Amino acid sequence: MNGKCPGSHEMFVRCMFTVVLSLMFLVGGAERGSADEADARRILKAMSDYVGAQESVSLEFDATLEVVTKEEQKLALASSGTLTLNRPDKIHVTRQGGFADTEIFFDGKVMTLLGKNLNLYTQLDVPGTIDHLIDELRDTYQRPLPAADLLLLNSYDALMLDVTDVKDLGSGVIGGIECDFLAFRTNEVDFQIWIAQGNQPYPCRYVITSKRISGGPQYTIQIRNWKTGDEALAADFTFKNPTNADKVDLKELKGVGMLPDHFKEGDAK
Template identity: 65%
Template sequence: MTTSRMFLNLSPYSLPAAALSVMVLLGTSVTASADEADAKRLLKAMSDYLTAQLAIAFDYDAILEVVTKDDQKLALAGSGTVTLDRPDKILATRSSGFANVEMSFDGKTLTLLGKDLNIYAQEDVPGTVEHLVDELRKHNRPLPAADLLLPNPYEALMADVVDVKDLGSGVIGGVECDYLAFRAKEVDWQIWIAQGEHPYPCRYVISSKLMNGEPQYSIEIRDWKTGDAVAATDFSFTNPTDAKKVDLKNLEGTDELPKHFQMGEAQ
């Protein structure tokens, strides 16, 4: 199986007729509650809340869509956890049908552990979590919900945005959320923000406009904790299972795609 791109997409194929009719109606225009100033205010409030939290922990479920060479859309599902201690410590896990990965960073050293193969790789990356996010992107190993973990999420999220909509509310995991949609030059993205005193992101969806099939990446956040509710965490790697150290390029079983997927060229 050869994938032509790695990202995600929603498609009308095989949807019931009633759902298709709704999509056709929505296709004309979406103007309900399209208050740009209010949407920006809600996003800024979320950003300010996130920035003010020195310790954050949450569980997540994520879907990464890929589009095959023959235009079949496939959704790769995974789950994991994130614990952040600002400004320079993070522990993240990701488990799927083909990978079981732990990433730890103590402000000096990045460690990636492939739990199933009991191998790990390390790299010196002194600095903040923001710097780590940039370094991981160079290696095509993004942190889950990385934009939301930066010191100023609003600035990162609003880069190149050309259209903003406040689409009212929705419910994610039983939590009532403000539902916002944004369009940028290369991606469309949506976010659901919990209403109330703790406006944390409940769901975040990114759609690529530069890839065939407009694939999506979505992450749903649950069990949100901050401050004293975050359990004490050791961010340093101690190798309790006597894992074998390998070079980062030889760290098998930790990629976003399984081995039987071969990356093709982007559009």
């Protein structure tokens, strides 16, 4: 022995490695095959049915987006926000991070994206439902709403698309709420979801891990203060511009995305 004690970070890694090894044996030995998969699918479908049936929802969230530098350092960008929806066609979202303070209004006809820290906004004509808006923002404008798939009328089909592996990993506790813990795999990503147990099976935490980017960065969103029906908080869904913000084209509204402007996306490895 050289008498040198490992540093706190090294000790943490050693301890976590031991836990990971234990977990590998635990999961492998506890698998019940098709029964586990059927339970996981049933729980996810119950969440989808419950969330899709809610006409009014309000919630708060904390999100972390990991990025990996070319030196393979993993960085976590944290933000928090709120979301309120009234089905079928109204939604209001706020998000605050260290580099952006944004707000989205949708009244069933026009979507407004406001950069509050910039006092600039843009508007898009996207008449239709919340589901249609989610699809348009993701596919046409590359500006997905936080954990948008969880809000769809039928989130089950969207989440299960291209899934190749399903696991029911028992239970966990998120924010004091006991949850069912499920894990899924596709060729592109792995994702985990914790769903509240009981008669309100809402998503408490959702983690997506990239399998195509070096370092396996993750996007994590944790939901709190879930309210539905008459308990859901009220919100303005139509933009009124109380600060006299200037209107610009979408391409001119910089600094309101998930990444700061000084972060440059690289190629997947």
